[in-house]
Amino acid sequence: MTRAFVPPVQHGMKILNREAFKKTVSTLAMRVQAKHVGGLMKNLSSELLNQPRLRNVANSDQPDTKLILLRNDLREEDISKLPEEMKSIIEKENLGFEQYSMDLDYSYWTADQILHAVIPAEDTPASYTQIGHIAHMNLKEEFFPWKELIGQVILDKNKNITTVVNKTNNIDTTFRFFQMEILAGENNMIAQVKESGCRFKFDFSKVYWNSRLHTEHDRLIQMFKKDEYICDVFAGVGPFALPSAKKGSIVYANDLNPSSYEWLNENVKLNKITKGIHTYNLDGREFIKKAVEDLQATSKEWKTFDHFVMNLPATAIEFLDTFHGLYRDQKVRFDATQSAKLPMIHCHCFTRSSEPANDIIERASQVIGAPIDRATSVAHNVRNVAPNKEMYCLSFRLTPEMAFATR
Template sequence: MEPAKATEQIDMATLFRAPAARAMKSLDKSLFFKVLPTSAALVSQNTLLSRYRKALEKSEELIQVEKFSPIAPHPDPEAAKAGKKCLVLKPSVDPASPETWSSVLKKGSEDGELEIIPYKADFDYTYWRYLDIMKSILPEELHDEIPSGFNTAGHVAHLNLREQYLPYKEVIGQIIIDKNPAVKTVINKIDDVGTANEFRTFNYEVLAGPDDLVVEVTEADCVFKFDYSKVYWNSKLSNEHQRLIDIFKPGEVVADVMAGIGPFAVPAGKKGVFVWANDKNPESHKYLEAAIARNKVSEFVRPFNHDGHSFIRDAADSVLEASKRKEHAVIKPPKPSRKAPPPKSPLKDILIPVPPTISHFVMNLPASALEFLHNFRGLYSGNEELFAPHTETKLPLVHAHCFAPKLNDDTTYAEVLGRIEKEIGVALQHGDGEVEGQCSIIEVRDVAPNKRMFCASFRLPASVAFAPRA
């Protein structure tokens, strides 16, 4: 019996394969209509459906295919209107040949509870998945790397199509929209982010849907609205955003040197972390301000539109001055519940002071962030008394994102550490970034066949922080 079952499984896979429509450059959905001649078991009354469904599943005669219900309306329109139903069976069950029936079907037929009839199961474009349809369209030599891993930002899906798939780009775009209800527009990048311009925006072409890139996204319970064509956003970095936010402590100060529209800054502000958030792109700064207002974190997050090189030292000076001026965030007390007794005395605002030093620097510009590290020389020159051993405060942790080639880990780590040493003049060892003289290097994600993104975290060495400013 086993070989017969294996053969039947192969036949079923073939029967449910999307119709071939090779080299289609313009989507014709009508070509994906398919009729499967099979059989069905009519039940004398619907109360028997559940019992016979279970029995026919056990006898392996019921069609069980993803996205296809084996319970169908009665093939007779009048009976269907009356609510009559049937159970769709596998093609191996022949209505004219009872020898192909199981004992379940034979007994049900003898008892007058079942009638086995020919049946036609219809399948159309809506049945098949994206990959099913693409395999039917693309030549077999292109099946290994069918474009499927696209990024999304709100209603926009963006691809980076390889040359061999460009002849099918409009079809690919339309099928993505059809098979992903949240996607309304599909675009294809036509240059590399990070190399086309300093703001990490990119040129694009619309493959399907309207040319509308004003999107709204939610991340870490914060809402961001922006023009995707004018700022940088990557939904695949949400875990990395959250990883660092989890490290930040309420009441600390974080300097976000390349803040974009605020995926680190805004959720951190919601957590009660002070953030000096900077981005050189005026459009990013505009949408950052909007996100701060919309998510009500203006007490903690301050937006800046400076060059990142100068911002590093300016932020340290600005935070210190804010602390000296006794600046603070004001937290309104929660409104008392109507059911709770009134407080004995009026609830007061909670004042959270800005501390004098920055606890973390975030530098999420992987194409060039390490080239900014020389700006940390002299960061706290003349302010040694703010840090240990004079106080319990440690020097800032620097979190710098970078790209590195796919080599063995030791070689990759050495390459990253060498680039850091070139900028700060201090050799760090791979290890725990919390420990002075060591640097943790965390892999964030693959970005290309031969390139990975990392986050290098290290505590700023005292010899760098307290060096004379150039």
Template sequence: MSNDCTLWPPSTVRGIKVLDRSLFTKLVKIPFAKIPTKSIGRIAGAPLMKQWTIERMNRIKPIMEADTKEEKLILFNPDTFTDEVKNSVRNSFKELLELDPEFGTKEFTLTYEDWDLKRCLDAIFDENTRISSFTQIGHIAHLNLRDEALAYKNVLAQILFDKLPKVKTVVNKLDKINSNFRFFEMELLAGEPEYITEIKEFGLTYRLDFSKVFWNSRLSNEHHRIVEKLDRDCVVFDVFAGIGPFALPAIKKLVAKVFANDLNPTSIEYLKENIKLNKIDPQRIETYNLDGAQFIREIISEKLTMYLKEDSCDSLKFHVLMNLPALAVTFLPNFKGILDGKIEMLSHKLNFFVHCYTFIKATEEKPMSWFEEQAILNVRCSLDLPNLQMAEVHHVRTVSNLKEMFCLTFELPFDYFLSSVNNSMKRQIDTENQHEVKEKVPKLDS
């Protein structure tokens, strides 16, 4: 749709950088058919009602009051209500109601309050600029604006604040990323600087400080997808657990045990708070505030050794979750040799699965197969396992035009855990796909 449509904000709002609500006022003429109130029930579900009537707005509805209680007005879309459509509607009324309705037009003054969020946002942009999508986390609306939309940030924020009743705070993501804990820096655009909020996801409630921890509502289906793979025989190691979007539903799924880690102490604080908030048995989960490399080489090593020495281990499946797509691949070499000198052999197969998330970037348009191949190559090079087979390569989402997010699931062979760690081993990650990660990569222990 465009500003030329009748039911669209006036062209005077296009390009505004400061919100002036009076500019959204527009006088429109809307065609109607007048019918007896007692006949409404007979046409409410008729095809003509869905096909030609006006879209519900704030004060305007497909069926409205007439001057008397005995009659109703059926309002039609003024941009599609041609003479041909009018005749078709007339014939339908004659057939359904056995009457010839009175047609006319009615004037309405539409104001800022009448236009919905989408109309308001789309109407202010020129043809070459569009808003990046936004997400809502509790009472917080989070924008991630492209460069060309930054000039509109204040008017966008105010419209979001006005049109989303539950929103009290509007923020925009900045390019700067916290180098230690990987949450993004942001600027307040509208509302109050209230960043502690709650969000519900698949029956669980998460409390968080959005200014200090990471949360991405777009990953809710991904959380669910992974958890659906788990059962009572699974032990879960969540290397970058955050506030628990994988760990907590895994416990609800009644997995055997969860070991959850995050480098950000605030994330661990909220993870523990969310354990209490959701009345989860704290004995089912152990939390750690460690670097991911240390968690792998110490905690996973220790716990895996413990389980492998138990007689019941043959029924267990171990799942490692690594949801830090900008960095996770670089942590993979830490698995090498974690059982060296601790376990010599197994009497049964080790079921050890890794779910590793990664971003893949291109410098020009590429088919999806190229992104998939690059993701697989990065994992194989990082592990120094050129023939490693993937159990699944799942496309999580398109981040931007040239950037894709994947989750690669693979099974690490038992021999890899027994291999001696080579201090000179280098992670041969495609530097183009990892260039945005500027912090120091965790080192392997000697």
């Protein structure tokens, strides 16, 4: 079996030295007639060099011939031990064997291979999330001595990345975005991404954005219908709000973070959305009350939202208390409207429970002050965020007991 080529070990390197990763490797090569290369390559596929980013055929110094490169653990004396079919092909077609050398350098090795060669650990921190031109890493403390080197390697090995950042342990407690440190590249935190048919532009150092949530964004957006009213309580820069408005829903979108609010409005313009979206910069509880009031003011009959989206998993459940008695002053209108419906709530949250649905429903019921119907509610597993920590979305319809509570 061919052995993967690996770069020279450079344990102790803290400042990247690309010259240290030069290496000459050699393998057994079989000289054959150039016209027979295609057929031989097919018949000998399991015995070829088959190394990533290297060709299995090289030029020969003799006319009308080529060198077929064989797996690098094979020696000329091993040819006699190959299966008879292989051996007969080789004996029939080859014009001789020789050792073929290749000079490999920093440009050949992958980021993961370079980091394995430098960092004496089983796992290497080569993974990142890409947000536009930014590579966003979340380095463990054990890798901090190499963080600038890691950033430079990621930058070198990815043509579309011009900035590499690491999430620090500090988090803005009011606006819930992580502070960043630049590991390599230019100091440009204005990212542009495409998602759900929309373009988003924002300062990644001042707002929250997680590209891994695009599937969850799409899942909920697909539930929303044209002309339905959507209330996005923690809208960020608009990953739920903008695509929903673009498909014809009427969206009331809010974020407490002034930077998120600024970029939300900028993205409305960027996507040329001229109607069907109303933006706010309020605390979540204030916004829920204000949005319900503003929407009801547009009609003398019962009118409210079809869906509330609460995508702030660390604390969204705590805001459910706002729905306790939220509509008590509108009960007469509700009762007088034959087709009146109460809204669906989509509340994101984290859980570490071995019974996640029970845990989430119990917590949400306690905060909202009334039992959530387990038979009709849905606890959807969004993603794993850490060992024994899952992100869920609890979807349930507000009940009259919750909405019209008097105390």
